[in-house]
Amino acid sequence: MENIDEVSAVPRELEEALKNNSLTTAAGKIQDYLKEINNVELNIAVTGETGSGKSTFVNAFRGMKNNEEGAALTGVVETTMEAKAYPHPKYPNLKVWDLPGIGTSNFKPEEYLQKVEFDRFDFFIIVSSERFRANDITLAKEIQKMKKKFYFVRSKIDNDMKAEGRKEMFDQDKTLETIRQYCIKGLEDQGLGSPKVFLISSFDLGYYDFHDFEETIEKELPDHKRSVFAFFLEYCLQTRKC
The missing domain is CATH 1.20.5 (Single alpha-helices involved in coiled-coils or other helix-helix interfaces)
Known part of the structure; x- marks a missing residue:
């Protein structure tokens, strides 16, 4: 290739x-x-801790529902046990890889990079359903050393909006910006420069940052x-x- x-x-x-x-x-x-x-092939890796919504995000990015044939397996327990490629329907030569969750007994941080063969990927998407943790930071810094691109995705934003929406004087835009700045500051404090964080709900793709994210990724294509x-x-x- x-x-x-x-x-x-x-x-x-x-x-x-x-x-x-x-x-x-x-x-x-x-x-x-x-x-x-x-013949040009792009391989995008979706990684992060178990339970962050990686597999659901892989399906959403490909325009598929979790229960569709060919969708990445999802569940309330660890379901991704090996790196698996899923083709993007709009770009046949673009493969979205669902990687195992980092930090479990099966995939410890010190062994993770070698086990999933990080060298074969062109882009990395680090997914977290809350704040980005030590394992996410470790991955990002290793990717930086490889001089490859990566993006941070803060998933399950719909859950946050539902919870915050019960409060008086709820302002969605201000709440989203608060979450975004919280994530960015945490990453900056760990020496990751000025990262861009996309706020995404894999179940409500018409809202939040999903389309901005897709456009950003598309710009990276040949x-x-x-x-x-x-x-x-x-x-x-x-x-x-x-």
Whole structure:
């Protein structure tokens, strides 16, 4: 499987062909380039402690319900015993991996990274249903050492809103911001810079930060197809040959 860096050299060749007004050459390179793009694979790992809602989040991210065929297994006890890949329906080459919960007797922090083969993943999503704990911080710092991207997801926000909604003078926006800043400060205090924390309910995807999260992830996907056609369109406009 080719990685993004290997494919990224192709647009430069295409741009050169366009500058030289070679439509035939450019068209050929577009075809070659698209074939290479189809071989690019992204692997996103969803991790965190057991009970944080990882598997439910994996299903939600893929647009599936927990009881659908092909959905990640969920439950009130530890259900994810090994890393398993689930394809994203919109991006076939994007695989969402449901990782075992860290910190249990089966997956101790000092053994976790090696057992789940962290090197194979491109992105990491660290999920917590409350505050981010020591195990989450450990994972984040190890991912930083690997120089890879990661995001924090504060899950089960719908439960918090229901509980806080019983109080007088409830303000949802202020409550959400309080939760967000609480999470961010806790992470900053542990030396993690200025992390972005997404507040998500896997059962109410139309609310909170889920769409913002999806858009953020989508921006991280290879945009080589858009680049190819942007170069091609520029050639068409300049030469009037399309």
